[in-house]
Amino acid sequence: MSGDLARTLRSADGPSDTLAARMAAPALVDLVDPATTALVTSEVQHGVVGERSALPELAVAATPMVERLGVLCAAARSAGVRVIHATASRREDGAGSNLNARLFRAVRKSPVALLPGSLESQVVAELGPEPEDLVLNRLHGLSPMAGTDLDPILRNLGVRTLIVTGVSVNVAITNLVMDAVNLGYQVVLPRDGVCGLPQGYADAVIDNTLALLATVTTVDDLVAAWASSPKVSS
Numbered sequence: 001m002s003g004d005l006a007r008t009l010r011s012a013d014g015p016s017d018t019l020a021a022r023m024a025a026p027a028l029v030d031l032v033d034p035a036t037t038a039l040v041t042s043e044v045q046h047g048v049v050g051e052r053s054a055l056p057e058l059a060v061a062a063t064p065m066v067e068r069l070g071v072l073c074a075a076a077r078s079a080g081v082r083v084i085h086a087t088a089s090r091r092e093d094g095a096g097s098n099l100n101a102r103l104f105r106a107v108r109k110s111p112v113a114l115l116p117g118s119l120e121s122q123v124v125a126e127l128g129p130e131p132e133d134l135v136l137n138r139l140h141g142l143s144p145m146a147g148t149d150l151d152p153i154l155r156n157l158g159v160r161t162l163i164v165t166g167v168s169v170n171v172a173i174t175n176l177v178m179d180a181v182n183l184g185y186q187v188v189l190p191r192d193g194v195c196g197l198p199q200g201y202a203d204a205v206i207d208n209t210l211a212l213l214a215t216v217t218t219v220d221d222l223v224a225a226w227a228s229s230p231k232v233s234s
Helices: 003-010 015-022 056-061 063-079 102-109 150-156 172-182 199-208 219-228
Strands: 037-042 082-088 134-138 161-167 186-190 215-217
Touching (some): 037 063, 056 063, 063 082, 063 219, 134 150, 161 172, 186 219
16 A cells, blocks of 8 residues: 555545545554453574674664563563563574575574574563463564464464564564464554654554554553553542
């Protein structure tokens, strides 16, 4: 879909109000019902957003996001929302990993090895993980969803809404949103819970593409929605 459609949806005049209303999502508090919602973090691990990052520019840009995700994960757990961390790694011999894109080749040449079980492959301490969290690692591809255990695990948990967070809007987050929508999930995207480079580009992708597929919100709005939920407040 074109940027013209996104601009139409954001317009406050005339027929666009009708179009926006037709595409409106349910109220946030209903959409993120803890009984049917999961929070997924994408590649929020030491070797991607930490001090030993294979992508140091992304790690610097992601610092505020990591802090916000610590708040969001804690609120999700308190509300009874399952937290799932999707990580990426690569065996020392590269078996099973992709080499068919420039990004894969760049990571392969990095002095930072995302070896399974290494510190670089582990979730950053700000996000836990806590014992009740699930951690799903993959050796291949661009998306935490495609060809992984994430979809069947979500279905076994009774999840219908996915809160997508992490890095990066450039690749994995956009892939994850589209994969989840194609598989029938409702998707919620806290814009301060994701990161991409450059920031202006990431904002444009959120506003002109992801906003057509997901309910774009903020960490604070999600925390408030769970705090006001009858199931959590009672």
